[in-house]
Amino acid sequence: GAGVSQSPSNKVTEKGKDVELRCDPISGHTALYWYRQSLGQGLEFLIYFQGNSAPDKSGLPSDRFSAERTGGSVSTLTIQRTQQEDSAVYLCASGDDSFEAFFGQGTRLTVV
Amino acid sequence: GDSVTQMEGPVTLSEEAFLTINCTYTATGYPSLFWYVQYPGEGLQLLLKATKADDKGSNKGFEATYRKETTSFHLEKGSVQVSDSAVYFCALDHQAGTALIFGKGTTLSVSS
Numbered sequence: 436g437a438g439v440s441q442s443p444s445n446k447v448t449e450k451g452k453d454v455e456l457r458c459d460p461i462s463g464h465t466a467l468y469w470y471r472q473s474l475g476q477g478l479e480f481l482i483y484f485q486g487n488s489a490p491d492k493s494g495l496p497s498d499r500f501s502a503e504r505t506g507g508s509v510s511t512l513t514i515q516r517t518q519q520e521d522s523a524v525y526l527c528a529s530g531d532d533s534f535e536a537f538f539g540q541g542t543r544l545t546v547v
Numbered sequence: 548g549d550s551v552t553q554m555e556g557p558v559t560l561s562e563e564a565f566l567t568i569n570c571t572y573t574a575t576g577y578p579s580l581f582w583y584v585q586y587p588g589e590g591l592q593l594l595l596k597a598t599k600a601d602d603k604g605s606n607k608g609f610e611a612t613y614r615k616e617t618t619s620f621h622l623e624k625g626s627v628q629v630s631d632s633a634v635y636f637c638a639l640d641h642q643a644g645t646a647l648i649f650g651k652g653t654t655l656s657v658s659s
Contacts, residue, residue, distance in 0.1 A: 470649070480647070534598075534647075539590060
């Protein structure tokens with residue numbers, strides 16, 4: 436069956452450029468999460484969408500980061516004016532009422 | 548705020564050894580508790596969960612018991628295999644409408 440799909444799987448960008456990362460959640464899941472995984476830092480929460488509620492943006496590290504979820508389905512994480520410290524694996528997950536989160540394979544972002 | 552603390556790794560064991568990975572949490576109320584696993588080259592996946600005090604989650608020979616009195620959810624396995632080598636993440640989810648909070652992860656390496 437279809438799981439959480441993220442694209443691209445790898446992205447190399449120049450410092451200062453904007454990037455968009457896409458997440459296609461599992462159909463019917465109301466919850467969608469974005470996390471960032473850096474070496475030795477575990478999973479850093481970024482943003483959380485639940486149904487039609489206002490998203491929890493408390494984990495976004497700066498105003499260069501934003502995310503939207505269109506039609507309660509696909510989500511895009513945008514990073515403006517990328518910096519080298521933004522290099523990480525960006526993980527998306529979706530979830531249902533059981534609180535279990537299903538993760539995608541992630542997008543590895545490298546800022547050079 | 549809510550947080551999860553798990554033992555730092557790496558944990559290196561021989562095959563058939565006993566495994567314990569400690570996890571403690573800080574949260575108000577009664578969160579649900581999870582262990583996620585990330586095998587090399589794969590995405591995170593749920594290993595087991597417990598939703599209330601004294602519940603025991605189990606899967607693939609792994610077990611963890613929700614201990615409210617010690618705010619702990621330690622992961623155990625009686626006899627590890629080489630195929631258990633992975634990164635293990637403890638997490639909590641306070642309630643619907645909040646994001647999963649993860650620990651930093653513990654790397655387990657099992658040798659034959």
